[in-house]
Amino acid sequence: MNQRPWRALAALTATALLLTACGGGSDADPEPDDFAQVQREARGQTVNLFMYGGDDGANRYIDEVVAPAARDRLDVRINRVPITDTALAVNKVLGEQQAGRTSGGSVDLVWINGENFRTGKQAGLWQCGLVELLPNMRYVDWSDPAVANDFGTPVEGCEVPWSRAQFAFVYDSARIGDPPTSLTGLLDWARVNPGRFTYPAPPDFTGSVFVRHALYAQAGGRDQVPDGFDQAAYDRFVPPLWQTLRDLRPALWRAGETYPANEKELNDLYANRQVDITMTYGPAQVTSLVERGQFPATTRTLLLDEGTIGNTNYLAVPANAANRSAALALADLMLSPELQYEKARPGGWGQYPAVDLDKLDAEWRDRFATLPASPQVPPYDQLSRNSQPELRADWLPPLEEGWRSEVLRQ
Numbered sequence: 001m002n003q004r005p006w007r008a009l010a011a012l013t014a015t016a017l018l019l020t021a022c023g024g025g026s027d028a029d030p031e032p033d034d035f036a037q038v039q040r041e042a043r044g045q046t047v048n049l050f051m052y053g054g055d056d057g058a059n060r061y062i063d064e065v066v067a068p069a070a071r072d073r074l075d076v077r078i079n080r081v082p083i084t085d086t087a088l089a090v091n092k093v094l095g096e097q098q099a100g101r102t103s104g105g106s107v108d109l110v111w112i113n114g115e116n117f118r119t120g121k122q123a124g125l126w127q128c129g130l131v132e133l134l135p136n137m138r139y140v141d142w143s144d145p146a147v148a149n150d151f152g153t154p155v156e157g158c159e160v161p162w163s164r165a166q167f168a169f170v171y172d173s174a175r176i177g178d179p180p181t182s183l184t185g186l187l188d189w190a191r192v193n194p195g196r197f198t199y200p201a202p203p204d205f206t207g208s209v210f211v212r213h214a215l216y217a218q219a220g221g222r223d224q225v226p227d228g229f230d231q232a233a234y235d236r237f238v239p240p241l242w243q244t245l246r247d248l249r250p251a252l253w254r255a256g257e258t259y260p261a262n263e264k265e266l267n268d269l270y271a272n273r274q275v276d277i278t279m280t281y282g283p284a285q286v287t288s289l290v291e292r293g294q295f296p297a298t299t300r301t302l303l304l305d306e307g308t309i310g311n312t313n314y315l316a317v318p319a320n321a322a323n324r325s326a327a328l329a330l331a332d333l334m335l336s337p338e339l340q341y342e343k344a345r346p347g348g349w350g351q352y353p354a355v356d357l358d359k360l361d362a363e364w365r366d367r368f369a370t371l372p373a374s375p376q377v378p379p380y381d382q383l384s385r386n387s388q389p390e391l392r393a394d395w396l397p398p399l400e401e402g403w404r405s406e407v408l409r410q
Contacts, residue, residue: 052111
């Protein structure tokens with residue numbers, strides 16, 4: 001969801017979660033026995049695909065690559081439903097299930113990860129187990145904890161991996177001749193170059209991960225912060241973090257009186273030379289932004305000594321999906337080597353594949369190996385060196401609310 005896919009859900013009471021998780025499924029269609037049955041049932045169906053609509057590259061990829069392939073190979077159509085927040089889709093599924101709509105739901109497939117997945121899993125919202133029928137799941141390395149766990153929540157057959165993501169800071173080398181090599185150095189650079197740096201306001205996905213990077217630096221490294229939320233650790237590490245970010249505000253763009261709402265707004269500031277650094281969980285797409293003339297050709301990627309945060313984003317099928325078979329068939333197609341390759345092309349969307357390249361046959365390994373190198377973005381293995389794991393999803397709400405109350409409103 002890149003993010004974007006994981007924004008925290010609106011408050012759900014424990015009682016509502018329990019009722020939904022224990023709710024019926026008696027009205028649901030019988031489960032298919034094999035993928036051939038899935039394909040037969042999928043023909044002629046339309047998948048209501050709910051996904052964050054603010055990523056132009058993602059939208060083009062679905063409309064221009066995935067939709068034609070689904071039509072031609074599966075006889076499946078896609079109704080791409082753009083949303084501003086993945087929580088809207090999850091809340092829709094939750095509301096339908098609480099109303100007893102255990103089949104015929106309005107959401108068939110969701111681009112998702114993080115807190116939204118965890119909360120939905122607790123509520124029994126996802127179709128679990130059937131993803132094991134998908135042939136292209138054989139290309140996934142489930143021994144990798146960053147794939148098998150979604151922000152610390154075990155996937156357990158309830159999601160289909162779609163993309164790998166690695167957070168990156170991106171800068172204009174024509175303006176920054178000696179770029180910083182650590183998060184602490186980046187904050188120092190911002191202080192001596194007032195007005196040339198900012199970050200999106202949490203709970204925006206990009207702004208929130210920046211805050212987690214700052215937390216790691218403040219704590220003395222990722223290994224100092226417990227994976228799951230711990231109040232004692234919060235009380236130890238987070239108040240000094242808020243002080244650091246409050247002290248940084250006067251050096252930010254417009255003296256921190258306002259923040260970009262999201263990555264797109266930050267990219268616009270960077271493209272218009274109002275700031276010298278932007279940031280993204282999808283650095284592979286930076287190449288196409290340069291090629292289209294939106295970013296200067298002197299754009300480069302910072303490589304931090306301590307590494308950056310990486311994760312995986314996924315596709316989930318609601319348990320009450322009206323077009324369950326078509327959603328499963330589409331998710332399998334989107335995981336195929338061919339569509340993963342098309343997604344990885346710098347001139348396409350430019351997202352890192354969720355498939356393990358070592359599990360592909362020689363032809364596809366060779367094709368991925370010949371993807372053009374980018375002067376703006378280093379190869380994934382270099383970018384992901386010292387990759388830092390995400391905190392478990394239960395850290396996100398307290399960090400985001402804490403930023404609003406302790407940094408934004410101070």
